[in-house]
Amino acid sequence: MAETATPRPPKQVLYCGNCSLPPEYCEYGGTTKKCADWLESKHPDLHSKLYSTDAAAEGLSNLSVDAQKRAEKDAQKKAAKAVAAESREAERRAASKIIIKRVERNKRKYVTEVSGLEQFGLDLKKIAKEFGKKFATGSSVTKTAAGGEEITVQGDVSDDVFDWLQENHEEIPEDNIEQVEDKKKKAAA
Amino acid sequence: MFKKDFTAGSKTKVKSSAQRAIRAKVVETYPRLEPHIDEILPKKEQLDLVKLPDRVSLYSLGNEGLFWQHMNDPIIPHLKVIHRYPWAFQRLRIDRGAIRFVLSGATLMVPGLTSPGGRLPGTAEDSEVYGNGGTDIAAGEVVVVEAEGKENACMVGVLKMGTKEMKEKKKGPGIENGHYVGDGLWKLDLS
Numbered sequence: 589m590a591e592t593a594t595p596r597p598p599k600q601v602l603y604c605g606n607c608s609l610p611p612e613y614c615e616y617g618g619t620t621k622k623c624a625d626w627l628e629s630k631h632p633d634l635h636s637k638l639y640s641t642d643a644a645a646e647g648l649s650n651l652s653v654d655a656q657k658r659a660e661k662d663a664q665k666k667a668a669k670a671v672a673a674e675s676r677e678a679e680r681r682a683a684s685k686i687i688i689k690r691v692e693r694n695k696r697k698y699v700t701e702v703s704g705l706e707q708f709g710l711d712l713k714k715i716a717k718e719f720g721k722k723f724a725t726g727s728s729v730t731k732t733a734a735g736g737e738e739i740t741v742q743g744d745v746s747d748d749v750f751d752w753l754q755e756n757h758e759e760i761p762e763d764n765i766e767q768v769e770d771k772k773k774k775a776a777a
Numbered sequence: 778m779f780k781k782d783f784t785a786g787s788k789t790k791v792k793s794s795a796q797r798a799i800r801a802k803v804v805e806t807y808p809r810l811e812p813h814i815d816e817i818l819p820k821k822e823q824l825d826l827v828k829l830p831d832r833v834s835l836y837s838l839g840n841e842g843l844f845w846q847h848m849n850d851p852i853i854p855h856l857k858v859i860h861r862y863p864w865a866f867q868r869l870r871i872d873r874g875a876i877r878f879v880l881s882g883a884t885l886m887v888p889g890l891t892s893p894g895g896r897l898p899g900t901a902e903d904s905e906v907y908g909n910g911g912t913d914i915a916a917g918e919v920v921v922v923e924a925e926g927k928e929n930a931c932m933v934g935v936l937k938m939g940t941k942e943m944k945e946k947k948k949g950p951g952i953e954n955g956h957y958v959g960d961g962l963w964k965l966d967l968s
Contacts, residue, residue: 598816598861601929609958610860610929616880616959655874662877 605630611638615663619670681708686753686765688746700746701730703738708760712737723748778831778847778954779961780882786828788967791836796824799836799852803844806851806919810865817843817858827967840967845956851919851935856958859921859930866921866933867914869940870896873925879932880959885922885952887943894925897940913941922952932957 604611606626607619611634614623627635684707691699702719706712712729716739720727726742741749746767753760791799800818804811818824818838827835827842835845835855842855859866871879872894879885890897898914914920916939922932934955943951956962 596812596862596864598813599863601857601860607959608964610927612927612929613876613880613931613958616877659874659877 602631602634614638616666620663620667682761682764684708684764686760688749688765688767689770690744690746690768691770698744700741700744700749701738702741702749703732703736705739706737708757710757712739715739716741719745719749719752722752778833779829779956779963782961782964783830785835785965785967786830788825788827788837791824791826799824799844802852803854807854807865810862813862813865817862829962829965835962835965837967842962842965842967845962847954851917853919853933853935853956856930856933856956856963859933863921863923863930866930867898867918868921868923868930869898869914870894870923870925871931876924876927876931879922879924879957882957882960884950885932885934885955887938887947887949887951890943890951891947896923897944913939915939916942920952922955929958 601610603609604614604623604626606623607614609616611623611627611631614620614627624635624639627638684704686702686704686708689701689703691701693699705715716727716729719725719739719741723741723743723745725745728740729737730740732738750765750767753765754762796818800814800820803818804814810817822838824843825837827837829835829845831847833845833847835842836852837843841857843858844852844854846852854866869890871885871889872892874892874894875885875889878889889895898912914936916936918936919933920936921930922934923929924931932952932955934952937950937953938946
């Protein structure tokens, strides 16, 4: 249409790199401290605007004393919860292990089973696809007897998987990756 | 509606005829969005339909959600779209005290809108701020909820009660099952 030749350009909205909300809503996310730090390092001008003391005072003065107290308590609780959840997560991560298992399928034929990846927040389906592409073999997400899911890669690629994880996911400590061999899978049957 | 985090279901391509229908529907529902529709939904681009839990379908372009729809309810834009074109929607405002409840997924209650910090259309003054010329909004229409002292919208949803009724009653639920910043849809990663 000719008459709308100059539509109003879209507004650019900045989103917090920590909690993904617009920075002005960070205070409700429970990770206020981290968000504030992020904003300070990336957009100091906005940080000083949002987190200055009079801005906070102005915000609170609109509420009744009672509501203020409640809001504060709520915020504290939320922050505590977020911190607790985070530390729990970190602990779980430290304790969890990725197991790369080489399973003999037939004489001299192997499949590699990788389990425990989901503990580190990785998407199994995507990683499986990635393995398939990298090693040019079949790779899929399979359900284990225990109810979890693991990645099964055709062929003996356990060393390569190990290297790949080191290279592409540096957040996983080396000690948490374990390579095991399982020879008697068919023997039981 | 998206209080819990969830993962997206199957992703399918939308037929071009269906895409045209969606486009027409969006323009019909949000007439003030019309000048921008080509930017949001370019004619040539291939839309995707992503299935979400509870029979919600999300129309996305590339890796970004644009609009979502619950069964045959009105098509509701994703908040990131709203943040880019806030003037194209009918807007209300809630007071500061209500923000934290809204952002934790509660139903928006009417007192948050009628109190001094809130804003409802229907009064003569500052009719520009509502995005619809300041007329009353009927129940069942989609509104964007802004917050007192904040620049960006925090929620979008379907009105349960007309704004006129709200001003008379001053209580009860105003918007249920909306989409708010930080909810599951907001955090959804489509890539």
